[in-house]
Amino acid sequence: MLIGVPKEIKNHEYRVGMTPESVSEAIHHGHSVIIERSAGLGIGASDEHYQNAGAEIVDTADDVFDRAEMIVKVKEPQASERARLREGQLLFTYLHLAPDPSQTKDLIDSGATCIAYETITDPHGTLPLLKPMSQVAGRMSIQAGATALEKSHQGKGLLLGGVPGVTPANVVILGGGVVGFNAAQMAVGLQANVTIIDKNPAVLESLSHYFGSKAKTLYSTQSALHEAVLAADLIIGAVLIPGAAAPKLISQAMVQTMEAGTVLVDVAIDQGGCFETSKATTHADPTYVVDEVVHYCVANMPGGVAKTSTYALNNATLPFILKLANHGWKKACQQDSHLLNGLNVWQGKITNQPVAESLGYAFFPPSKAIQ
Template identity: 65%
Template sequence: MLIGVPKEIKNNEYRIGLTPAGARELVTNGHSVLVQHDGGKGIGLVDEMYVRAGAQIVDSAAELFQRADMIIKVKEPQPVECAMLRPGQVLYTYLHLAPDPEQTKALVASGATCIAYETVTDRKGGLPLLAPMSEVAGRMSIQAGAHALEKAQGGSGMLLGGVPGVKPAEVLVIGGGVVGINAARIAMGMSARVTVVDRSLDRLKYLDELYGDRLTTIYSTHDAIEERLPETDLVIGAVLIPGAAAPKLIARSQLKLMRAGSVLVDVAIDQGGCFETSKATTHQDPTYEVDGIIHYCVANMPGGVARTSTFALTNATLPFAVQLANKGARQALLDDEHLLNGLNVHDGKVTYKAVADVLGYEYVPAAKALG
């Protein structure tokens, strides 16, 4: 199989879909790899490293998309990239289709086979290709929130960990999954007072056993969240419904309950965000203010630490990429139910129910769509 790895073109996105080590694995398995010129340069993965791994360098995305049987990316394809996809071609990347009707329409029109990292599953019911970036985003959410709390950034001027004689900041983490537990861990490490709300009693019990009285756990209800807002300095939105749009858990009317200069960090923004006032931002212009509350809603948050994120992501995605290349996409998907769960669009059909439901498409089960 001929595999293409384009340079990412989203704002301030320096990650790349395959490392030189990954390219070598695919070449060793008998495949050819095309990498766009300077695709990994921003994080120190220069063209010469890919050439030594056995890959070929191409100058343009147009050539790469035209020649490759499978495209491996990081972020969802931008409109110009969607237009270059063709029937039968495989796209393997993050998609986050539920809040993005235009991208979904373009992928359906392309006829390509589109596999979303964020809906591939594992035997434990986890999301193994989403987890590495969730770990990064959870940890980054606290440092981003701490920075936004600084007065020069529009925040209240609160130091997250306080100092002797001055109380630390109150951090509310909504969601106790991979993002939430990583956010809580870093916030506690910075000596903040941390509360995690979640609807899974098993998860709350696990967190309580893990951290004891260093962490407060509360069962998540609208009342429970609202009651915490007046005393909270930093809220981390860490709620995920796999493949579906994120629920709106803080309404605009509730912002008035918070102190001016408090901060909301919406890690669920790729799935539409879990605050009513959320809108996607970029690393170039990461924050905005609504009713005195600072919002940080960067849609590719792990791209801010692109080198760490690239290695963490490709460690997880490479084994599936090898399966897809060795067996061909159709057979690889049919042989592995967990990889099959990643199929969102195939041959003009929407094959992931949550996406079909929210965007109004006919749902065609993935196995049926593959024929």
């Protein structure tokens, strides 16, 4: 199969779909890879590195999209990239369609087969291709929140862990999954007062066992949520409903009751955000203020640590890239029901039920696409 890797064009997105090492593996399996010139510079991978791995360097994104049978990316295709997709072409990347009707319509109109990293599952019921970026984003959320708490960034002027004799900041984490767990690890390590809120008793038990007295856990109710967020200095939104839009856990009315300089970091922004006042921002302009509350809602947080993120992501995506290339997408999905769960768009149909329900499309069962 001819695999194409374009340069990412989202604002301050420095990751790349395949590392030179991943390219070498694909070529070892008998496939060809074309890479857009300079695509890997953000992770320190030069065109020469890719050529030494066996890739062909092409000058433009048009060259990649025109020739490749499978497009491997990191972020959802931007409008100019969606216009280049063609019927029957395979797109393998993060999509996050539920809060993005314009992208969804363009992918439907393209006729391409679109498999989303974030809805592929594993035998344990987790999301293996979302996990590495959730780990990165969870850890980055505390760094970003700590910076936003500084007075020069319109925060409260608090040091997250305090100092001897001065109370540390109160950090509230909404959601105890991969993002929340990694955020809690960082916040606890910085000696903040940490509270994790979740509605799954098993998750709360696991977190309580892991952190012990270093972090509090709360079962999610409206009253518990209100009480916790009113006392918070930093709130991390880390909720996820696979494939669907994130629930709005904090209303604008709740934001209005928060102290000036409180910081909200919405890691769920790719799925629409879990704060009613959230709107996507970029690394170039990451924060804004609503009712004197600082919001950090960067939609591609892991892009800020591109090298770490790209290698972590490739560790997870490479087996699936090889499976798709070795067998073709249809046979690969016939053999692997977890990969089939990643199929979001096929021949102008929505094949992921949460996406279909979120955007009002008819749902076409993915099992019918591989018959």
